Amino acid sequence: IRRIGILTSGGDAPGMNAAIRAVTRVALANGFEVMGIKDGYRGLVEGNYIPMDKSTVSDILNRGGTVLGSARLTEFKDLEIQKKAVQTLQNAKIDAVVVIGGDGSYRGAMALTKLGINCIGLPGTIDNDIPGTDFTIGFDTALNTVVEAVDKLRDTSSSHHRCSVVEVMGNRCGDLAVWAAISCGAEIVITPETGYDELDVLERLRYLDKAVKKRHAIVVISEKIADVDELARKISQNTGFAGRATVLGHVQRGGSPSPRDRVLASMMGEKAVDLLMDGVGGHCVGMIDNKVTSMPIEEALSSPRHSRKDLYRLFDRLV
Ligand code: F6P
Numbered sequence: 001i002r003r004i005g006i007l008t009s010g011g012d013a014p015g016m017n018a019a020i021r022a023v024t025r026v027a028l029a030n031g032f033e034v035m036g037i038k039d040g041y042r043g044l045v046e047g048n049y050i051p052m053d054k055s056t057v058s059d060i061l062n063r064g065g066t067v068l069g070s071a072r073l074t075e076f077k078d079l080e081i082q083k084k085a086v087q088t089l090q091n092a093k094i095d096a097v098v099v100i101g102g103d104g105s106y107r108g109a110m111a112l113t114k115l116g117i118n119c120i121g122l123p124g125t126i127d128n129d130i131p132g133t134d135f136t137i138g139f140d141t142a143l144n145t146v147v148e149a150v151d152k153l154r155d156t157s158s159s160h161h162r163c164s165v166v167e168v169m170g171n172r173c174g175d176l177a178v179w180a181a182i183s184c185g186a187e188i189v190i191t192p193e194t195g196y197d198e199l200d201v202l203e204r205l206r207y208l209d210k211a212v213k214k215r216h217a218i219v220v221i222s223e224k225i226a227d228v229d230e231l232a233r234k235i236s237q238n239t240g241f242a243g244r245a246t247v248l249g250h251v252q253r254g255g256s257p258s259p260r261d262r263v264l265a266s267m268m269g270e271k272a273v274d275l276l277m278d279g280v281g282g283h284c285v286g287m288i289d290n291k292v293t294s295m296p297i298e299e300a301l302s303s304p305r306h307s308r309k310d311l312y313r314l315f316d317r318l319v
Pocket residue numbers: 011102125126127169170171223253
């Protein structure tokens with residue numbers, strides 16, 4: 001290979017820029033040329049490429065978002081579009097691509113590899129929902145954002161004998177919620193893994209109010225499970241707490257990446273280039289048991305997601 005392309009796809013995540021920088025600098029240091037592909041798979045198909053040199057990636061390590069832009073292109077599942085993408089890459093003399101994104105992005109990387117362009121996937125999402133790694137790029141920063149917000153909500157909830165219902169992102173994965181709940185000492189955590197029973201939640205809050213005499217209560221809940229405004233209303237009607245709902249929303253996706261995310265992204269970016277130099281394609285990079293590893297994307301996508309049973313048990317023991 002002589003020329004490596006790099007793209008970010010799906011929801012952006014803090015640390016994506018650190019990964020772009022690492023791939024670019026390690027590739028350049030090894031004598032490759034690097035092309036940045038704008039706006040994910042859309043830019044890839046349309047040939048929206050920009051040459052990257054050392055200075056293109058200066059001053060981006062500490063910036064959130066992705067300087068290459070990102071998009072979700074569902075049509076990329078279509079074989080004709082994939083073939084068009086391969087043609088466009090070949091015209092630009094790009095022999096290999098590093099894709100930073102979620103599982104949809106990994107599928108695209110796998111498809112391109114099968115069509116002759118070696119691709120490596122890096123897990124970039126705040127959700128921590130990608131198999132093949134213990135942690136994704138962006139999760140730690142988003143967790144810090146959530147924890148800061150919940151700590152603040154706790155202050156005001158405590159002053160007013162309120163229950164704060166805080167909705168966090170996660171794309172059907174409870175990691176952000178349960179890590180935040182443990183970090184913040186939340187009273188209740190509701191995720192796709194715990195399931196949701198409204199009556200149980202109200203009962204527990206009544207107990208915390210009457211028997212435990214809590215001054216406040218924090219409920220951390222993953223998105224797409226319940227209408228949090230409705231739940232807050234029911235809490236006000238059925239428990240001694242006044243309920244208030246806060247949807248943290250896209251604020252969780254922004255901000256300067258934490259040092260941990262910067263280092264994780266840099267290590268993964270380096271590994272992606274090493275794999276391409278070894279002629280490997282169709283693999284994804286992960287951090288497993290504190291070691292940077294890689295495995296075929298197919299294997300990662302068909303393996304079960306990491307179990308967080310230990311964390312849920314810990315949460316239950318701490319409340
Ligand atoms: O995958 C990242 C994520 O932020 C999810 O947590 C969330 O469900 C989704 O993206 C939101 O997507 P959008 O930015 O398209 O609204």
